[in-house]
Amino acid sequence: MKKMTLASMDIAEHKREDLKRIFPEVFSEERIDFDQLKRVLGDWVASDAERFGLNWPGKAECMKIIQKPSSATLKPLRDESVHFDATENLFIEGENLEVLKLLQRAYFGKVKMISIDPPYNTGKEFIYPDKYCEELKTYLAYTGQVDGDGRKFSTNVDTDGRYHSRWLNMMYPRLYIARNLLREDGVIFVNIDDNEVHHLRMVMDLIFGEENFVGNIAWKKTSGDNKPSFAFTHDNIVIYGKTSNQLPRVRLTGPQRLQYKNPDNDPRGDWAQTDYRSRWTKNERPNLYYAITQPNTKEKIFPDTHTKSTRVWGCEKNVHKENERNGLVWWGKDGLAKEPKRKRFLFDHRGVNTRSVWDDAGTNDSASGELAELFPECRSIFDNPKPISLLKKIISIASDKSYIVLDFFAGSATTAHAVMQLNAEDGGKRKYICVQLPEPTNEKSEAHKAGYETIADIAKERIRRAAAKIEDELNGQLDLNGNGQLDLGFKAFKLDSSNFRIWDGDVEDTDALIEQLELQVDRIDKEGSAEDILYEILLNAGLPLTAKIEKQVVEEKEVFSIADGEIRVCLERELTTELFDALAKASPSQVICLDEAFYLNDELKVNAGVIFKFYATANETEMVFKTI
Ligand SMILES: C[S@@+](CC[C@H](N)C(=O)[O-])C[C@H]1O[C@@H](n2cnc3c(N)ncnc32)[C@H](O)[C@@H]1O
Structure with missing residues (x-):
């Protein structure tokens, strides 16, 4: 008979187990022999006083925060959920460090993609205070779940001193713990602007390894701003893989995908019509100048019979014969076209690689418009949401369509919206886990006046309304009950103290x-x-x-x-x-x-x-x- 542990996973223990697996020879009586480890590693041990690396006040404390298990719980909120018993989507209201710790046991190595949009440290946003040993108590005070005792919550302003350090102290533990949740082929996307991008890259190098840096996307968020001398028109999206710096090639979407159709019901699926010619002239490639017989009219057609083009055919005559035998030559729906086209099948398409400049993924303005459409009663329900198309573009970069996407700075839940929308469009079964602090809305804000007390409340309502809109657009074409093809539900939870009395080893008298x-x-x-x-x-x-x-x-x-x-x-x-x-x-x-x-x-x-x-x-x- 065993006693059940009421605490989140022991993260340091996990690392020790990893080390033991690789270096069993350095363990003796359950302790690590560091001298032996140095001998095993040879010249790779850094011993110089001057070392390359990122350091900041509080970095050592971060490790203590990471290692302190959480004894909190996630309380189900059935009434706030949609299709509670059938859905596989999760919305968790809570402080993300505690929540990430609580998810460790169940979701370790299960998440394919993390996409986050953390506070950029512009001096305006709220930064959750890291009181190193009392996160849950602080959180409960903040959310009014227990009496507060004067703990201060403030924005991180640059007059505070240690401005960058505070931001790094917030980000480092969260990124460190989040990495554990990624699958081996998992990948993380972090939105950031130029205030902290340099520190973010360094802290990511520290946690993910610089060899796993995939790229830095410049997303064009606006066509201009009103700064006097320099217009900041893009944000960065920094990408790291858990174990690799490669992204899969992306399936075709948008106008490129729309070129693929199946007008002749070809059992090989959708295909696109492409040019039968090459870029060469008759002088350059005389072997590509020959007559092709139109199968129905029997006309002999040379590359210049019907056009003034000097370009010759794209393949030699024997390859053309092969193409005909394989049904790859298209003469129009009625079979009477004067020139052939080449059928290129979608399954043959290798996909496209991800480019580092994105100017086709919506803008800050379009994102605000998308929210305004969902909340017509409120002109500005949430500041600076991201566009759905940006998140859809990020989420599409994955080789399968049924993985978990995690966003632990969920804001207005654009990620959840994008997952549902993309699944509706391509029949995917992606699931999301969104985490959002119940950050109070400003009392003077329109959101507050409209009855939304916290950002988490806005996010939940957005998911409900987005789901209804998608359902409406599909007009009953799919089974939307949450147990069928398209999961438009979500299971809501909130961070809370344990239902059990936790033994307090710190009592003295x-x-x-x-x-x-x-x-x-x-x-x-x-x-x-x-x-x-x-x-x-x-x-x-x-x-x-x-x-x-x-x-x-x-x-x-x-x-x-x-x-x-x-x-x-x-x-x-x-x-x-x-x-x-x-x-x-x-x-x-x-x-x-x-x-x-x-x-x-x-x-x-x-x-x-x-x-x-x-x-x-x-x-x-x-x-x-x-x-x-
Ligand atoms: C930049 S916004 C994200 C916006 C989001 N991408 C969207 O499209 O709506 C960052 C969010 O992270 C939330 N946040 C900040 N610190 C947090 C914490 N410790 N735990 C959970 N959420 C937090 C803030 O309340 C804010 O809503």
Whole structure:
């Protein structure tokens, strides 16, 4: 019988395991022998006092922040969600550092693409304060979930001093932890302007490795601004791969894709008509000057029979014959055209490579227009959203269509909108995870007056309205119930304190310690619903927040079967050996019950242990019985 850990993944432990795998010889009695590691690495150890690298006040503290596990939870918000039980999209309201920590167990190595648009550090935006050891308390104070005690939240203004350091202290832990979530072939896109692009590149080199730098896209965001001497018309989109600096070639989209059709129902699929000629003249390539017979009119056609063009055919006569046999020569729908065209199939197209200048992906103005269309009652609901076409262009750079896109600075949820829109257009099954702080809207803002108290509220409403618009545009052509072809729903969660009493190892006086011990008898902390507790268990067991949960009655007790029975959870306070027998017989990988159900009942504990051991041996399975 094991005790379930109520904390996010131990990130340092994970790194130690990685090191152990590569250098087992440097570990002795579970400690690292650094001298041995230096010997193994040879000349690669930097020992000079002067080293190349990015340093700033607070960098060392960042590592402590990264390593401190989160003991918070994500509370499901069924009423704010759409198709809660069927959707695979997630919207999480919360401080992203805590949320990223909580996602580590379930989404480690699962995300194909991260696309973020963090605060640019222009001196105007809010920067979440990093109080190194009390992130959750600070967060709960900020969101009014517990009484605040004077903690200060402010914008990062350049008169503060340490202006860049504060920004780096905010970005470094988040990027570091986010990298863990990427798949090995995963890729991250970060929007940034020239205020911090140089620091961003260096901090990304530190975390992702400069060998995994893919490129820096200049996205034309406006045609001009009103600065006196220099117009900043672009933003940067910095791209790094987790393990590679290569991007897949992009499938054709837009006008290029529209050239591919199938007017003759060719079983090979869509194709485009291309020129049958080359760029050469008769003098340069006399072998390409010959007569082609029109199959229907039987006319003999030379390259200059019907045009004044001096260009000759694009292939030699024998290749032309081969093209005819392979059905690659097109004479128009009626078969009577005077000149042939070459059929080029879409499946043959290698795609296009990503260019470093984007001037066709919408602008700041078009993005504001898109939001205004969704929120006609409010002239400016959110400052500086990104255009949907920009996000669609980013998201299209991936070789498959059914991966997870993560945006942990979601703002007005343009990423979620773009994922739904793109899936509607190309039949993809991409899913999103969006994280957004419930940053209060300015009391004087139109958004606030329209009833949106936080940016997270705006984002959720945008997703709902965008989904309705897409549904409307598709006009019932697809099954939109969230369990069919197009997932327009989302499951909403909010960051909250644990449903369980967490042992506080920092208490010093005896009375506080006794109080702690007494509290542990009944570990369920507050009025959390069974669903709240189940999702906390799900997170700690490393299962995705979209895992299926079914309620069953087993031996007269309420049991939750998670992920098709992989885990069974019983939150009843009185348990029986009959129940253990039935649960163990089904051989799930884990059974989880409340610790307090065994309070002062050692006999029940022993019986449970015996029953689970018996069935694990009989069924030759690894079955873990945990209490919480
Ligand atoms: C530049 S905006 C993103 C805009 C977004 N791309 C769009 O199109 O709407 C950055 C967002 O990150 C949010 N943010 C800042 N710090 C955060 C944190 N620690 N956790 C979660 N969100 C945060 C801000 O509230 C802001 O809405």
